[in-house]
Amino acid sequence: MTEQAKTIAVVGASPFAWLLAGLLASDHSRAIVLLSPPPNPYALRPLPSLSVAPVTRPETWSIVSAHAKPALRRLGRIVPNIVERIDVRVLAHSIQASIALGHMRHVAEGFRQPIDPIETSPHGTSMGLRDVSLIDSSAFYQAAPAWLAASNVAVLNSVDGLKIRRDGTARFGTTSIDQVILADDNAIIEWLDADDISQFARIEHWSGVQTASQKAARYRAGIDLDTGTVFSQTGDGVIHAAARNDDGKALLRIADCLALDSAPRVAARTEFARLFSHDGAPMLGPTRRGKIYVVAGLGPLDLILAPLIAGIVCERASGIEAEWAAAHGADLRQPRSEVAEFHPGLVAGEAQ
Numbered sequence: 001m002t003e004q005a006k007t008i009a010v011v012g013a014s015p016f017a018w019l020l021a022g023l024l025a026s027d028h029s030r031a032i033v034l035l036s037p038p039p040n041p042y043a044l045r046p047l048p049s050l051s052v053a054p055v056t057r058p059e060t061w062s063i064v065s066a067h068a069k070p071a072l073r074r075l076g077r078i079v080p081n082i083v084e085r086i087d088v089r090v091l092a093h094s095i096q097a098s099i100a101l102g103h104m105r106h107v108a109e110g111f112r113q114p115i116d117p118i119e120t121s122p123h124g125t126s127m128g129l130r131d132v133s134l135i136d137s138s139a140f141y142q143a144a145p146a147w148l149a150a151s152n153v154a155v156l157n158s159v160d161g162l163k164i165r166r167d168g169t170a171r172f173g174t175t176s177i178d179q180v181i182l183a184d185d186n187a188i189i190e191w192l193d194a195d196d197i198s199q200f201a202r203i204e205h206w207s208g209v210q211t212a213s214q215k216a217a218r219y220r221a222g223i224d225l226d227t228g229t230v231f232s233q234t235g236d237g238v239i240h241a242a243a244r245n246d247d248g249k250a251l252l253r254i255a256d257c258l259a260l261d262s263a264p265r266v267a268a269r270t271e272f273a274r275l276f277s278h279d280g281a282p283m284l285g286p287t288r289r290g291k292i293y294v295v296a297g298l299g300p301l302d303l304i305l306a307p308l309i310a311g312i313v314c315e316r317a318s319g320i321e322a323e324w325a326a327a328h329g330a331d332l333r334q335p336r337s338e339v340a341e342f343h344p345g346l347v348a349g350e351a352q
Contacts, residue, residue, distance in 0.1 A: 006178040008313075009033045009170060011159065011191065015049070015137040016302040017183035018144045020295070022078075023310035026151035030314065033172065034148065038157045039141060044270040046208025046242040048232035050300040051133035052113065054090050054223050056103050056342055057281075061111045063308070063324050064301060071304045072133055079143045084134045084235060086220035087116075091257065093124040097225040100342035101127055123259045124226075134221060134232060135303050164191055168291035181293045181313065185275045188294050196289050200330050201275040201296060202345070206242050207250035208272065211264035213237035222257055223300075228276075228344040229257040230300070239264060244344075245271070279335035280343030281328055284309060288331040296330075 010021040013036045021034040051068045055061065075082050092101040101118070105127055108115050116128030148155055156172070164170040170177035182188045189203065197203065214237045221232040231241035231254065243253035255263055275296045277283045282297040282305075293313070298305055311317050312325045327339045 005031070007031045007033060007176065008179045008181060009035055009162070009172065009177045010181045010183050011035045011162075011187040012183035013037050013186060014184035014302075015045070015141050015144070016295075016298065016306055017187070018148065019075075019140065019303060019306045020181070020183050020310055020313075021153050022144065022148050022151045023074075023307055024313060025148075025153045027074075027307070028310060028314045028316070032152075033154045033156060033175070033177070035156050035159050035162060035172075039145060041142065044208055044210050044240070044268050045138055045141070046210065046230075046240040046270065048221050048230060048240070048300050049135040049137045049303040050088065050221060050232075051135075051304055052088065052108075052129055053299050053301045054100075054104055054225055054342075056100060056107060057339060058107055058110065059320070059324060059327075059339070060281075060341075061107055063321065064304060065111050067308050068133070068304050071307050072135075074307055075135060075140065075303065078147050079136070079139050082136050082139050084136070084220075085131055086134045086232075087218065088129045088132045089126050089219035089222040090129065091124050091126045091222060091224045091226075091259075093224075093226045096346060097342070098125045100225060101125060103342075123256065128219060132221070133304075136234075137303065140303070164292060166290040166292070168286060168293055179293060179313075181295065183295050185273060185296060188275060188296060189273055192287070192290075192292065192294070196287055197275070199288050200283055200294075200334060201277050204244050204274050204276060205246050206272055206274050207245040208240065208242040208270045209251070209254060209266050210268040211239040211241075212267050214239055214260075214264050217260075224253070224257045225342065226344060227253045227257070229253045231257055238267075276343065276345065277334060278345075279337075279339070280341035280345070281336060281339040283328055283330040284312065284325065285329040286331055288333075294330050 024030045025032040092098045114130035229243040241254045243250040277297045
């Protein structure tokens, strides 16, 4: 059977899942079925997609540096003007996070990322990253149905009848599926049992908010290293933010990350689950206990890395890209010492 003759089912409702499905079909000529609920234009999407992330590994910085511009050009061909240039603030409170922040600064300098000096304030220690690409994932999501149709992706809005086998193949009614890719957290949580997930990730419960329009801030996006809280601000001033809410303190974490003099009015709120690898690094590939392909833990780099991951799925990656993919395998025992990242779970007490 040729690679083009194989049928791949991408399961997921996120912009990343949709982008991956379309890239596999349009750029790699694969037969793709996307299993996803119909698009909801009113859905709140509080997690930002950026061209940088708070990572410490030079290997990941190298991968992102090499693939960011081509990925942004590819996205621009799907949705013109999908990218804005903004500045991002990375914030640290604890000693551990402050040390990690200093290391990130040195790595960022080495890759010629424009940065602001580290500052200390009552809110903590922070570093500004300049000239960062903020990708409008909502705009992509709105344009995606037409692009997927033009790319010959078969979109099915129900997973009823999907039977996934542990070897990573499946059947959907009478259709044979050669490979299943669980391409977002919800899909992984729905289709893998808790014991399988616990081998490579933990599940956290998060809250996301959207605010009324605010005056544009100096930093249009931010990330708190201690808590993982994130926010971004659109060109029209609306803030999207998200934080862990296992203990009901999501709004406090968001307010601390925003560091605004007066709290903005919350216009919408959503609750969702997220997966985090035990070592803080991305994970992709077949799971250890089974052979179902998963992609998770990309954080704000999800859309930037989608073209690379499409190539990895099609076994077209070579050199450092193939090495990076192998080192981030979901079947490896964690922590994966060669790729482990600083993450909120490392902070003493963890419940920040």
